[in-house]
Amino acid sequence: MPGLASSRDPEHEAFIRGCVMAYAEQIASNLNDLEEDIATKLIELQGMDDLLWYKTRMECEQFAVRFGYTREEFLHCVRRADERGIDVDVEWLLEDLSEIFGDLMRVRNRVAKVDSSRKECPRNTGLRPIIIDGLNVARADKHYVEAKGLKICVDFFLERGHCDIQVVLPSYFKDTPSLARNGCRLVGKEILLKLDRDGRVFWTPSMKLGTRVVVPYDDQFVLKLAQSKDGVIVSNDEYRDLQQVSPEAESFIEQRLVMYSFFNDNFFLPDLPQGADGPSVTNILRNEPLPSGVKCPFGSRCTYGKECKFDHITTVSTS
Numbered sequence: 001m002p003g004l005a006s007s008r009d010p011e012h013e014a015f016i017r018g019c020v021m022a023y024a025e026q027i028a029s030n031l032n033d034l035e036e037d038i039a040t041k042l043i044e045l046q047g048m049d050d051l052l053w054y055k056t057r058m059e060c061e062q063f064a065v066r067f068g069y070t071r072e073e074f075l076h077c078v079r080r081a082d083e084r085g086i087d088v089d090v091e092w093l094l095e096d097l098s099e100i101f102g103d104l105m106r107v108r109n110r111v112a113k114v115d116s117s118r119k120e121c122p123r124n125t126g127l128r129p130i131i132i133d134g135l136n137v138a139r140a141d142k143h144y145v146e147a148k149g150l151k152i153c154v155d156f157f158l159e160r161g162h163c164d165i166q167v168v169l170p171s172y173f174k175d176t177p178s179l180a181r182n183g184c185r186l187v188g189k190e191i192l193l194k195l196d197r198d199g200r201v202f203w204t205p206s207m208k209l210g211t212r213v214v215v216p217y218d219d220q221f222v223l224k225l226a227q228s229k230d231g232v233i234v235s236n237d238e239y240r241d242l243q244q245v246s247p248e249a250e251s252f253i254e255q256r257l258v259m260y261s262f263f264n265d266n267f268f269l270p271d272l273p274q275g276a277d278g279p280s281v282t283n284i285l286r287n288e289p290l291p292s293g294v295k296c297p298f299g300s301r302c303t304y305g306k307e308c309k310f311d312h313i314t315t316v317s318t319s
Contacts, residue, residue, distance in 0.1 A: 060093050073101050126287050128256075129164035129231030130157045133222050134201075136235045137167075137260070145173075147188035147195070149262065153234065154200055156267040160285070164229065167195060168222045170215045171203040223249060226256060232285055233257050258284060279308075 061074050077096045081088045137153050138145040150167050157165050173186050174196065186192065195201050202225060206215045223242055226233045227249075233239075236259050243250040254274070258281060261268045269281050283289035289308075296302050 060088055069097050069101060073097060076100070125161050125163060127160070127162045128285055128287060129226075129229040130162050130166070130285075131202075131222055131226040131229065131231050131233050132165070132167045133219070133233065133235035133237060134167040134169035135218065136237050138169075144185040144187050147186065147191040148265075150195060151191050152262070152265060152267050153260070154195065162285070164231070165200055166202045166225065166229075167200055168202045168204060168218060168225060170206045170218055172206040172215065174201075174203060223253070227252055231256070234260060236260065256284070 204218045204221045
């Protein structure tokens, strides 16, 4: 606490600071073996109030850094709180950081996204945008969703050369991560925040009503975003209810839905997502299909158009 150091001798103060640093390292690494012993020493030497003060400050600093603020910005807000006699907690910290440094953070994120897009994405890759059904891909089981799976999926398409990749998720995973719909919890929040900073997450709206989190039908956002970008949907959901909305929606889902599987943290796509008679996954992911080397037996009478897996060779006569 402010002013505590003046009541201790230098040797005692150095020991306390060493204990606090060790305690912080244990929190960061999730190694709880020594945490209890260190906490016991702090309680003996300072009392429970001082221990909670140190722990709260460390947790608030970690929170600020995860949201992209610098340590100097965090300390500026802490000094303001000390001057006003305010107890710092996460809710107050976020409000104060946003009030003072919000404009700077928006400029910082905008510049970072522009630099990232210029560095990573060529102008024309010939590849379709990828729209990932976040809840479907990240849902490890019915009780929690795991952001690790989202990163594996995004990295898979980045390695294939795709630039426009969006993960569709309800915004409550960002705004109120301690709350969850239907008891579903998020694992790996740091990974998700990193994807968000990279511009890979499309947040759908959500709101809190009492203890409940109300979320609009996010599958509709997945479909509308994919249609607007002329992209591909990655999901194991067949969207049968959305197929009944219109013939256009049904046709789009049938042609642009690609299912997936995970095995030992590896992401896989089927070679022929639409069956043996359908186009290859490579051609589904491209704006223009690759030549197969086999001439279409139907020739000019073919009705498959761009989805045909055979070549259509146009003969030009010269006189």
